Amino acid sequence: MPGQEAVPAGPHRDLLTALHRLYRLAGPPGLRKISEEIRDSDEFDATLNRNLISSILQGKRLPTALQLDSLARYFASLAAHAGDPKEESRQLTELWMRTQVDPKTIAAAFTPATSVNEALRAASATGDPAPLIKLCTNAAPDRVLKVLGALHERQWVAFAKEVKNSFAETFEPRGIPHLVSEMRLTERYRWSGENILTRFAATRRATESAELVRLFSATGQLGDVLTIMHASFMHAEIAESARLYCAVIEADLRPWTIEDNRGRSPISTKKLVGFAVALTEIGHEASLAPAILQWTPAHRGFQGLTVAVELNRLGYKRQADALLKEALRRGGVRQAKDYLTSEDVTSEDKELFLQVMERNEEPVEPDERMRSFNPQSRDFKSFDIPTEWR
Structure with missing residues (x-):
């Protein structure tokens, strides 16, 4: 007893x-x-x-x-x-x-385990990986790798998966960079680091993700910064993604200036529109265009233009103008022509696009060539971007 x-x-x-x-x-x-x-x-x-x-x-x-x-x-x-x-x-x-x-x-x-062997015995007796997860929480990477190694030797695949998945939920932000770096040095867990960052952004608050971004930025691991932000887009609430972006900008980082050499899944237009609206409501409208275009690179077609049209439809005309101008400045008239000739774009959206094109914040007369352009004719011989937008 x-x-x-x-x-x-x-x-x-x-x-x-x-x-x-x-x-x-x-x-x-x-x-x-x-x-x-x-x-x-x-x-x-x-x-x-x-x-x-x-x-x-x-x-x-x-x-x-x-x-x-x-x-x-x-x-x-x-x-x-x-x-x-x-x-x-x-x-x-x-x-x-x-x-x-x-x-x-x-x-x-319950008395928590103080060694790997104790945690393994407790997990075996109870059929629950909780003792192993508790032992790994905020632990040094060598202990974490020792636990994972022991699970691998015993072929406890389900336990190993649960333990690895727990890191994103149980570790403080300051412990994640060291853990991820050490795991990447071990061939067996090379890709586990990416999974930790993705789960962290998906499950933690924006303030915690922003702290993790700051830590990675300080050590020059900018690819990991984008991994966290992309994962927030893909898995977190869109308002949390916007708050994370604002926190990163307020920390004097400009994420759209970071070169991204990792292939990432495309972000849906619906999410990008919601993100733009959320940025506006938070008060970071000035960052809207570069932030949206960061995730709509040229090889993904004219998604940036589509987001601008959707914003215009929702009544965010100023934001739509700013985004469209920046998108056309980067993509040129070719992108606009592709949009207007695409069979995937409805006639209504093409008309909305031209409405945004015709609007101008400066008190200048709209370009007559644009005013008379008929998207159904597909005659682009006289079509051009207004000089003021170049």
Whole structure:
């Protein structure tokens, strides 16, 4: 029976006391005997290996209701001075129910593992990788790699996956760059670093992702900066993506100036439009055009123009003008012509595009060639970008 420091007074200790009473009255039998006789009998609904039985008796693990029933009835069947096995099981189950509404007591009863071997034994006994995850949380990379190596040796593939997935949720931002760098030096985990950054951006708050971006920027790992920002676009709420962008800009970084040599999945037009609206509402409208065009490179066609048209449709005319001007400045008239001749663009969108083209913030007369342009005619001999936009 564990002491008060291991299992303090409360529902869990009451349950453990009653279970140990039956255990002592039963002999007590050895752990192997308990495990084998429960396994070999048809009377019990749950089997337990000896490591799990040991963890339960030491107060390191709460049994499930079926596991408790198996133990209670097994001990009662061996004890000369115990009550009816079913009645003993019923009484213990009532005590067990009280533990389910006292999470603080349960948490206090578990002693965290302090070594890789202890964590492996605990995970094996409980069928839960939680002890391994806890041991890795904010740990030095060498400990993390030792845990992953041990899981690889045992071929515990599911546990290894859960442990690796946990890093993005459990590590403080300051610990991620060192962990990612060390994992990339190990051939087996070369691509795990990218997954950590993607999951971090997808699951953490914008302020935490911004802190991680700052750390990577300080060490010159600018490709990782873009990985985090791209993952935020792809997986986080669009408002969080906008907040992350603003935080990065306020930290004197200009993400659109970073050269990106990694192939990334395209971001949908719908998300980019939502991002532009969110940037406007936050008060970073000045960053809208370069931010949008960062994720709409020339080889992806005229997506930047499409976003401008959608903004115009939603009533964000000033933002649409700024984005279209910058897109055409970078892509030239060829991009505009491609847009207007594309069979994938509706006539309505082509008309909206020309409306944006005809608008100008400066008090100048619209270009007559643009005013008379008919998108259905596909006659581009006289079509050109207004001089003011070049």
